[in-house]
Amino acid sequence: MQRATCVALAQAAPAAPRWRPLAARRGGLLALPGRSRSSSSSGRRPAAPAAALPSPLELPASSSSSSGLELLAAQPRDLLLSTHVQAALLGDLAEGLEAPVQLAYLVTLMGFLVVGAYLVVRQVLIRRELEEAAKVLGERVRTGEATSEDYFELGVILLRKKLYTQATKNLEKAQKGWQGEPEELAQVHNALGYAFFNMEKTEAAIAEYRKAVQLQPSYVTAWNNLGDAYERKKAYGDALAAYQEALTYAPDNKVAQARAEYCRTRLARTA
Structure with missing residues (x-):
């Protein structure tokens, strides 16, 4: 009876587990991650996946060899740093140049x-002087105390103000009652010719210019004005003669030189 009981217990007891290799053990180093068949059948929680083997690129470099991986990893960072340094240097250079450029711009x-303010002030002062002189001369004319020189000065002031009709009236009065030297009368004829020229009375202007150079043959301004009047008529031969007369008295006169060359060119084209 005792022997039969021992046999029964021996048969009922589970057999001793056999030895299995390490690779087949659940949760071993070489076990694949995931759920095993035994865990799915027993209802237990699946084992945690085994840690992946470190990649060769993640292994620490030995002290005996400076791997090219470190150099490859360091080069982009060095290039980035050098780019930032260059940008900073260029920024500092731009800031350094900005002040002198702005200063030069402000000075210019x-x-x-x-210069503009000087020209404006000068024009204002000249205009004011002309207004004051015209007022004084006009008062003399109204009171009948004006001389021929007063009429001439008033006519010149009106010419500068481009009041050609009023200037002509005063210049003609100066011409009729002239009491000065005959050579000085040439200036009256020249001024009167200038007034007629701007009033599109070219023939009358030529007549006055001729009177001026007859009274004063060395009157270069009157010769140039006479040549200008002939150019308006397209009488380039007469204009060239007038400019040549001006050059005989003033060889360095730029106006006469330039206009004489132009008249020669015009005459050469029409020849």
Whole structure:
């Protein structure tokens, strides 16, 4: 009876597990991650996946060899740093150049403003002087105390103000009652010719210019004005003669030189 009981217990007891290789053990180093068949059948929680083997690129480099991987990893960072350094240097250079450029711009602008202001002030002062002189001379004319020189000066002021009709009336009065030297009368004829020229009375202007050069043959301005009047008529031969007369008295006169060359060119084309 005792022997039969021992046999029964021996048969009921589970057999001793056999030895299995390490690779087949669940959760071993070489076990594939995931759920095993035994865990799925027993209802237990699946084992945690085994840690992946480190990649050769992640292994620490030995002290005996400086791997090219470190150099490859360091080069982009060095290039990036050098690019930032260059950008910073260029920025500093631009900031350094910005101040002198702005200063030069401001100095140039101030120069233009000063010159413009000077010209404006000068024109204002000249205009004011002309107004005051015209007022004084006009008062003399109204009171009947004006001389021929007063009429001439008033006519010149009106010419500068481009009041040619009023200037002509005063210049003609100066011409009729002239009491000065005959050579000085040439200036009256020249001024009167200039008034007629701007009033599109070319023939009358030529007549006055001729009177001026007859009274004063060395009157270069009157010769140039006479040549200009002939050019308006397209009488380039007469204009060239007038400019040549001016050059005999003033060889360095730029106006006469330029206009004489132009008249020669025009005559050569029509020849």
